[in-house]
Amino acid sequence: MSIKIGILTASDRASAGVYEDISGKAVIDLLRDYLTSEWNSVYRVVPDDQQRLETELKNMIDQAGCCLVITTGGTGPAPRDVTPEATEAVCHKMLPGFGELMRSVSLQYVPTAILSRQTAGIRGKSLIVNLPGKPKSIKECLEAVFPAIPYCIDLIEGPYLECNPDFIKVFRPKR
Amino acid sequence: MSIKIGILTASDRASAGVYEDISGKAVIDLLRDYLTSEWNSVYRVVPDDQQRLETELKNMIDQAGCCLVITTGGTGPAPRDVTPEATEAVCHKMLPGFGELMRSVSLQYVPTAILSRQTAGIRGKSLIVNLPGKPKSIKECLEAVFPAIPYCIDLIEGPYLECNPDFIKVFRPKR
Amino acid sequence: MSIKIGILTASDRASAGVYEDISGKAVIDLLRDYLTSEWNSVYRVVPDDQQRLETELKNMIDQAGCCLVITTGGTGPAPRDVTPEATEAVCHKMLPGFGELMRSVSLQYVPTAILSRQTAGIRGKSLIVNLPGKPKSIKECLEAVFPAIPYCIDLIEGPYLECNPDFIKVFRPKR
Numbered sequence: 174m175s176i177k178i179g180i181l182t183a184s185d186r187a188s189a190g191v192y193e194d195i196s197g198k199a200v201i202d203l204l205r206d207y208l209t210s211e212w213n214s215v216y217r218v219v220p221d222d223q224q225r226l227e228t229e230l231k232n233m234i235d236q237a238g239c240c241l242v243i244t245t246g247g248t249g250p251a252p253r254d255v256t257p258e259a260t261e262a263v264c265h266k267m268l269p270g271f272g273e274l275m276r277s278v279s280l281q282y283v284p285t286a287i288l289s290r291q292t293a294g295i296r297g298k299s300l301i302v303n304l305p306g307k308p309k310s311i312k313e314c315l316e317a318v319f320p321a322i323p324y325c326i327d328l329i330e331g332p333y334l335e336c337n338p339d340f341i342k343v344f345r346p347k348r
Numbered sequence: 349m350s351i352k353i354g355i356l357t358a359s360d361r362a363s364a365g366v367y368e369d370i371s372g373k374a375v376i377d378l379l380r381d382y383l384t385s386e387w388n389s390v391y392r393v394v395p396d397d398q399q400r401l402e403t404e405l406k407n408m409i410d411q412a413g414c415c416l417v418i419t420t421g422g423t424g425p426a427p428r429d430v431t432p433e434a435t436e437a438v439c440h441k442m443l444p445g446f447g448e449l450m451r452s453v454s455l456q457y458v459p460t461a462i463l464s465r466q467t468a469g470i471r472g473k474s475l476i477v478n479l480p481g482k483p484k485s486i487k488e489c490l491e492a493v494f495p496a497i498p499y500c501i502d503l504i505e506g507p508y509l510e511c512n513p514d515f516i517k518v519f520r521p522k523r
Numbered sequence: 524m525s526i527k528i529g530i531l532t533a534s535d536r537a538s539a540g541v542y543e544d545i546s547g548k549a550v551i552d553l554l555r556d557y558l559t560s561e562w563n564s565v566y567r568v569v570p571d572d573q574q575r576l577e578t579e580l581k582n583m584i585d586q587a588g589c590c591l592v593i594t595t596g597g598t599g600p601a602p603r604d605v606t607p608e609a610t611e612a613v614c615h616k617m618l619p620g621f622g623e624l625m626r627s628v629s630l631q632y633v634p635t636a637i638l639s640r641q642t643a644g645i646r647g648k649s650l651i652v653n654l655p656g657k658p659k660s661i662k663e664c665l666e667a668v669f670p671a672i673p674y675c676i677d678l679i680e681g682p683y684l685e686c687n688p689d690f691i692k693v694f695r696p697k698r
Binding site: 424427444447448451458460461462464465 | 616617618619620621623624627645650668670671674675678679680693694695696
């Protein structure tokens, strides 16, 4: 069974073709560095619409079998930012520590980090993690939380992710 | 269109005239230092009653047109402390990063900072921020989160707040 | 009126007798060090079942009269981890600062601290605090949040807890 990871960009403009989606591609590039396990991406760019985001998250997990879905964009306070709402709506369990850590890391760079509402949660045997939309912030945030992701996926009975210690130091406590 | 900012003190005793409301006045004094834009305050002192607080928050935003409402008091664990509940009830979107940062700043002074439940959220095109009730903590907390407030109000399509860099360094990322 | 404190271990295996509950006992040992007030423990070990946990939390508070209930275990992302859900279901008021501080303390040791979902809340005149399941993490987390617990119990009109400053420095602000 191959490992599938969803990358979901929430952006009105990128989904309308106004500009290229560099955020989702930045996530894919980071995951290529981090993971040595073979994996396939399920990649979608959708507008900032809660219903569309929920449908896509459910498809990626329930139909495509992604053990991990990483979203980018739509986490701010603007009226169209609804990615955390969509995430919470499809998750069975929330993991507030992801958002707390990402905000505290981003706060080292910009005081507006407190405006980010990103979160993470579990749907069935899959983990959903929200990242911000800006490529620079994507790297800062994913680097901060990724060390805990493979063990989280172990705990929810997903596939065993092998990683490249030259790029990311993941941690699995001895049980 | 003039800028209006609501200052809402939640206090059974101050609203009953048992003592003077120094907390709300401390917030107004800080805002006078921070803001160079012309602005008017809408100032109310109400008892720690969730219904009254919700009504006042809605009036300040929907009727008086405040782009920002800052509350003080009612954020602790005591039975009468209900300001965060009233805030959440009238908001369309919560911003957990405000409470996280204020608690982590207050923790540098007192270990009881973890008892504060203050939060922030968006109602329509307005931002509501809870501050604690003690004047010393008010300053610590408002100083910590204010740098992100003008940009937040930009994002929710409110008025452009100009600030005095001698008192507060606000941050607006280049878009 | 004697002081009663509930210690509730959530563990499928410990409750089935597969192994001894060392987590709940570690909590009791720490409280014996911390508290100089006379107190009695109400100690239970139950499986990771949300209904059972809710019933036990309610019994400890509403029937046995515990002013404080400390849980251990069941705070992770695994399907059977439901202690935070049970806690939230029986509380009238949540205190997010406890979970934030515990996760930030645990992060100094392990990056997987962000997977912990522990929280705290108020039911009537009683405080419920979730701790993780591992004895080492129990000590780190309880040491971090305990300094605020006696004052929290004062505020919710519980008994006055006296503590041993050789073991823990509690803090009560002057009112």
